[in-house]
Amino acid sequence: MAFERMVASVLANETASYILVAMKKTDRRLGMDRDITRRDFIHDISLASLGLALPAGMAAHAAGGKAIPVGESYPPVRTGMRGSHPGAFEVAHALAREGKKFPAPTDLDETYDLVVVGGGISGLAAAFYYRKRFGPDARILILENHDDFGGHAKRNEFHQGGQMRLSWGGTMNLEYPLFSDEVNELMAELGVDIDTLLEGYHFRYGSGPKGKHALFFDAETFGRDELVQDFSFRAGRETDLDDSIDRFPIGEESRESLKKFYARRDNVFAGKSADEAQALLRSISYTDFLKKYGGLTDEAAALFIRVTHGYAGVGADSLSAAECIGASVPITHLLGSPHLSGSGATDAGGDVAMFPDGNASIARLLVQALIPAAAPGADASNLALARFDYSKLDEAGSPVRLRLESTAINVANRNGGTSTTYVNDGRVLRVTAKHTVLACYHAIIPHLCPELPESQKDAQKYQVKRPLLVTNVLLRDSKAIDKLELSGAYCPGRLHGAVWVVKGVDTVGYSHDWDDSGPVPVMFWGSIAPPDSSVPVKEQHRASRALLLAMSFDDFEREVRTVLDGMLGPAGFEVQDDILAITVNRWPHGYAYGYLDLWDPEWPEGKAPHEIARRPYGNIAIANADAGAAANTHIAIDEARRAIGELGGR
Ligand SMILES: Cc1cc2nc3c(=O)[nH]c(=O)nc-3n(C[C@H](O)[C@H](O)[C@H](O)COP(=O)(O)OP(=O)(O)OC[C@H]3O[C@@H](n4cnc5c(N)ncnc54)[C@H](O)[C@@H]3O)c2cc1C
Incomplete structure (x- = not known):
């Protein structure tokens, strides 16, 4: 019961928890007993051999006997608990959290020029740049702890219901206006043409050809289910909002404060210099700004907290008002603009291009370039339909090898090169190389490289990743x-702050027309609200991470069923029958830690934690998005290029 109460307080909020008890639908009513594809992929045999146990939630789930067979052989089609899936993280947690001492390694008869720890976008790009620098005969081993490559770039592929349907389990936006010249060059080398992607991009986060944004107030939190169509907290309709606001199931004073707020067009900082206004915007949280300058009640301002969860991995009560200008939430109409949010605002926060499986396509193109045998003939024109042959990823004769389910536990400079120790299938193994990236x-690096200078390890520990959550649910059809x-909805009271209908990314061989009413993925997107958002932001992240890891698949399933039933039920959606599959992509280590106005000081150039943290150490260099202190795919690529440039000669 204690755990249920903890989750309940996150899903709703403390004051509404009595309503939650009264309004909770039974598991039977929600169809929790229905036989859908909800497989969890578990490697408990190899974990047991190291004395490592499954997390409590997963063990209970397994013991319940509900759908724990070994997953499909092709990782992208696996459903159930994905992202940081059971079996991927236990070795790293044993090392970092428990200080576990592993048995002495067995030395493999394998020598490389480069070993890369991490098969995400940055690790794959590092291998690509290494070959460019040192030539195609360079021997490279990439170690990745998950059962798929790509890291946050995760393809979710559904085949239930007769047609392949794609969605993204993590990074999706290519923020092309922000690309460096070098990232543009890499895209060109991979055959990625942004203009072609834009031609097929009709998803547009609710601004596409069909459907509109909505707000969904749920009964457990707000007393009744209420779907307010054609209304968005971000980049939506700007006028005639009163009728919509009248339907919000909140107090009358709060509704009136919202109506006045949306109707205003003034400048609350009139008479102040631009610098003074900026300083004020950077020193106040967005929700406090809404209350102090926007006249909103506490209750009305609280509705906006989860709106930034997916965008920033942080609630709007912990982001500054200045930071929220970029998040397309209403603010600029109080700063002298006729518009609620910045010009060109989209729900993604800016101009983006997209593949149907998100930036998993970038990972797949990189793998194809590094190991052509894994996907012969695949290129940026047909990539969406290409099936990769995972048995070719780690072939002895290939100059580049990608070894999945392999967690590095130690990396050291040795004998003019490096040694890397890792755990695969319960075995502790060691390889040598000239370089390691x-x-x-x-956060894991101090545990892999205890020999690093203390100041560098402290800097690495400073950056606490922001937990994220992307849950894809395949619906039988899109009739409701x-x-x-609908194109999507914000859910101010629910676990996932937003849900989107995934249609209209019609490119690289795939299309899902808006008029097709067949099986459709909906993507629940967000973070995990921390139990207490008044504590420093890094403590919030740690507490959210603990909650995320404690939640079982059933908790996520119950959550999405509750939302879909309340939101779509009145339009004929049958929650017990109309859900075909669920894939939970949980990312306890999600967005890279970028510095925030309210929580981090300003450092002189070269002294910021990420700059100290990423310094090369002998033959070891450091890539990844943390090294750029920015949660972006293109930054992960830039940091890979920098890291390879820092290595000495071969
Ligand atoms: C849900 C989500 C949505 C996002 N959306 C966007 C977006 O739309 N646009 C955008 O530009 N950016 C987005 N980002 C940010 C973007 O994903 C990242 O910046 C980028 O993909 C990070 O790449 P990376 O290689 O640095 O890290 P990762 O993707 O985390 O890859 C690192 C890999 O190393 C593995 N690893 C860690 N330790 C070990 C070990 N000891 N041994 C072996 N392997 C190990 C990790 O498990 C992981 O698979 C998103 C991130 C998340 C989580």
Whole structure:
């Protein structure tokens, strides 16, 4: 019961928890007993051999006997608990959290020019740049702890319901206006043409050809289910909002404060210099700004907290008002603009291009370039349909080898080169190389390389990743969604702050037309609200991470069923029958830690933690998005290029 209460307080909020008990739907009513594809992929035999146990939630799930067979053989089609899936992280947690001492390694008869730790975008790009620098005969081993490559670039592929349907389990936006020249060059080398992607991009986060944004107030939190169509907290309709606001199931004073707020057009900082206004915007949280300058009640301002969860991995009560200008939430109408949010605002926060499986396509193109035998004939024109042959990823004769389910536990400078120890299938193994690139993330590096200078390890520990959550649910059809004219909805009271209908990324061989009413993925997107958002932001991240890891698959399933039933039920959606599959992509180590106005000081150039953390150490260099202190795919690529440039000659 204690755990249920803890999750309940996160899903709703403390004051509404009595309503939650009264309004909770039974598991039977929600169809929790229905036989859907919800497989979890578990490697408990190899973990047991190291004395490592499954997390409590997963063990209970397994013991419950509910769908724990070994997953499909092709990783992208695996459903159930993905992202940081059971079996991927236990070795790293034993090392970092428990200080576990592993048995002496067995030396493999394998010598490389480069070993890369981490098969995400940064690690794959590092291998690509290494070959460019040292030539195609360079021997490279990439170690990745998950059962798929790509890291946050995760392809979710569904085949239930007769047609392949794609969605993204992690990074999706290519923020092309922000690309460096070098990232543009890499895209060109991989055959990625942004203009072609834009031609097929109709998803547009609710601004596409069909459907509109909505707000969904749920009964457990707000007393009744209420879907307010054609209304968004971000980049939506700007006028005639009163009728919509009248339907919000909140107090009358709060509704009136919202109506006045949306109707205003003034400049609350009139008479102040631009610098003074900027300083004020950077020193106040967005929700405090809404209350102090926007006149919102506490209750009304709290509705906006989860809006930034997916965008920033942080609630709007912990982001500054200045930071929220970029998040397309209403603010600029109080700063002298006629518009609620910045010009060109989109729900993604800016101009983006997209593949149907998100930036998993970038990872796949990199793997294809590094190991052509894994996907012969695949290129940027047909990539969406290409099936990769995972048995070719780690072939002895290939200059580049990608070894999945392999967790590095030690990396050291040795004998003019490096040694890397890792755990695979319960075995502790060691390989040597000329160079090693750490393309994992900063927080694990002090445990992999205890010999690093203390100041560098302290800097690495500073960057605490932001937990993220992307849950894809395949629906039998989109009839209820079409009837309600939805493209997505914000859910201010729920675990995932937003849900999107995934259609309209019609490119690289794939298309899912908005008029097709067949099986459709919906993507639940967000973070985990921390139990206490008044504590420093890094403590929030750690507490959210603990909650995320404690939640079982059933918790996520119950959550998405509750939302879909409340939101779509009135339009004919049958929650017990109309859900075909669920894939939970949990990312306890999600967005790279970028510095925030309210929580981090300003450092002189060269002295910021990420700059100290990423310094090369002998023959070891450090890539990954943390090294750029920015949660972006293109930054992960830039950091890979920098890291390879820092290595000495071969
Ligand atoms: C849900 C989500 C959505 C995002 N959306 C966007 C977006 O739309 N646009 C955008 O530009 N950016 C986005 N990002 C950020 C972007 O994903 C990242 O910046 C980028 O993909 C990070 O790449 P990386 O290689 O540095 O790290 P990762 O993707 O984390 O890859 C590192 C890999 O190393 C592995 N690893 C760690 N330790 C070890 C070890 N000891 N041994 C072996 N392997 C190890 C990790 O498990 C991981 O698989 C998103 C991130 C998340 C989580």
